[in-house]
Amino acid sequence: MSPPAGTTPAGEEPPDDIEYADPGLARERTELAWTRTAIAFAALGAALLKSHPVVGLLILVLSAVVWRLGRLSGTAVAGDVRERRLLLITVSTVGVSLVALVLSFLGPGIVSLR
Amino acid sequence: MTDQPGGEDPATTSTDGDGTEPDARYTFANERTFLAWSRTSLALVVGGLAIAQLLPPFPGIPWGRHVIGTPLILLGCAVSVISYLEWKASQRALRHGQPLPRSRLPQILAIAIAVIGLIAAVLALLSAVGVP
Numbered sequence: 001m002s003p004p005a006g007t008t009p010a011g012e013e014p015p016d017d018i019e020y021a022d023p024g025l026a027r028e029r030t031e032l033a034w035t036r037t038a039i040a041f042a043a044l045g046a047a048l049l050k051s052h053p054v055v056g057l058l059i060l061v062l063s064a065v066v067w068r069l070g071r072l073s074g075t076a077v078a079g080d081v082r083e084r085r086l087l088l089i090t091v092s093t094v095g096v097s098l099v100a101l102v103l104s105f106l107g108p109g110i111v112s113l114r
Numbered sequence: 115m116t117d118q119p120g121g122e123d124p125a126t127t128s129t130d131g132d133g134t135e136p137d138a139r140y141t142f143a144n145e146r147t148f149l150a151w152s153r154t155s156l157a158l159v160v161g162g163l164a165i166a167q168l169l170p171p172f173p174g175i176p177w178g179r180h181v182i183g184t185p186l187i188l189l190g191c192a193v194s195v196i197s198y199l200e201w202k203a204s205q206r207a208l209r210h211g212q213p214l215p216r217s218r219l220p221q222i223l224a225i226a227i228a229v230i231g232l233i234a235a236v237l238a239l240l241s242a243v244g245v246p
Contacts (some may be wrong), residue, residue: 026139033149040156047160073145079135079205086145086201087128089152093194097159100187102178 034070133209151197162186
């Protein structure tokens with residue numbers, strides 16, 4: 001969804017927009033998006049749990065934090081708080097990718113299907 | 115949480131930053147776009163790690179898996195950072211009532227995946243014909 005910014009100031013939306021009648025839908029969809037993101041982290045953590053218990057557990061804890069942030073995403077907060085929450089996602093993903101880079105070079109069979 | 119009719123309940127207070135607080139729905143939509151790109155970058159990282167660790171080595175090209183996996187992981191890292199920067203730029207544009215900046219992520223993602231796909235095809239062919 002890409003809002004046509006600059007052409008539609010707040011309060012001038014077409015009334016046939018379903019979210020005009022029920023603005024809670026945008027809030028709910030955003031909470032669901034946070035939940036999907038938390039599940040993505042949880043899946044990665046669970047996949048690593050067997051071969052790298054510490055790394056897997058850390059990522060599972062991270063997914064719990066993301067899930068909790070998702071429950072809070074609909075409430076009114078200052079903009080910089082919102083920004084810090086999103087920054088947490090980016091920092092986490094960069095950290096996870098660095099860990100993945102190290103693990104991918106730790107030789108074959110570290111993560112095994114056995 | 116306030117619940118005014120007409121979708122004007124603020125997702126954020128209007129005291130922070132410059133510009134004016136945009137419609138809460140635009141703030142939410144911008145946030146969902148960022149989250150969708152974040153999941154994309156996580157999928158790239160997971161895919162790269164799985165290729166490097168789970169894929170059987172190419173016959174004769176033992177380093178081949180890393181040639182595919184490492185760029186995928188780095189791409190995921192880059193997508194994550196760029197999506198945050200673009201979220202910030204979009205939020206700034208919304209606050210000032212300016213047109214949204216065009217996202218460069220689709221182009222970056224398409225080109226990078228095409229190149230990685232070509233590399234994978236070359237590796238698969240090389241290992242099939244038995245080049246060292």
